[in-house]
Amino acid sequence: MAPKGDNVSVSSINLEKIFSMKGGKGELSYANNSQAQAKHASSMLHLLKETLxxxxxxxxxxPFVVADLGCSSGSNSINTVDAIIKHMAKRYDALGNDSPEFSAFFSDLPSTDFNTxxxxLPPLGNHGGSMEEALATDSHRSYFAAGVPGSFYRRLFPS
Ligand SMILES: C[S@@+](CC[C@H](N)C(=O)[O-])C[C@H]1O[C@@H](n2cnc3c(N)ncnc32)[C@H](O)[C@@H]1O
Structure with missing residues (x-):
């Protein structure tokens, strides 16, 4: 162990392996301690919608694809992705168009608790029904989801 006060050099690749929010759903987890971030995200929602x-x-x-780079392991990312997809579905609907298939890539460092x-994630809403029906209900997910482990300073997706 390095003596106190000394600089310890850690390669950025090693940092990526260990540096992430606290997983699980316990008292000290990110999932249970990210209400402030949730508040800020919801206060910015009008700007996101203007951009969309x-x-x-x-x-x-x-297909319409959303990627959240730095999703962590709480519900904030899920809520933002949901808001994006619902907003886009409304736009397609307003033009009288069918909605495309929606997908979301949840990306964060490999040490993130993707299981939590x-x-x-709400259950996928197209079992026995359509994606349109799922879009109409809040309890179901109207998009396919996938996890993408890696740093956003490196390439994460195919072209
Ligand atoms: C404060 S959390 C935000 C989580 C979530 N987006 C939210 O709004 O609650 C920041 C996230 O960014 C991730 N992060 C930090 N550096 C990163 C990097 N280089 N590549 C990918 N994710 C990174 C962290 O692991 C962490 O989960």
Missing amino acids: DRMQLSSPEV LFQL
Whole structure:
């Protein structure tokens, strides 16, 4: 162990392996201690929606994909992704178009507790029903979800 006060050099790759929010759903977990972040995210929602309104809509055959870089393991990321997808679905609907298939990539450092994040996801809403029906209910998820472990300072996705 390095003596107190000495600088300890850790490579950025090693930091990526160990540096993440506290997982699980316990008292000290990020999932249970991120209400302040949730408040800020919801106060910024109108700006996010303004940005989404400026996006050009593709044809409904082209899937719409959301990626959250730094999702951590609480429900904040899930709530923001949900708000984005519901807003975009409304835009397609307003034009009389079908909604595209929606997907969300939840990305964070490999040491993130993706299990807790995935357990917080509402059930996928197209079992026996359509994605449109799932979009109409709050208790179901209207998008496919995947986890992407890695640093956002490196390449995370194929072209
Ligand atoms: C304060 S948390 C925010 C989590 C969530 N987006 C929210 O709003 O509650 C910041 C997240 O960024 C992640 N993070 C920090 N540096 C990162 C990097 N280089 N690549 C990917 N994720 C990173 C952390 O692991 C952490 O989960």
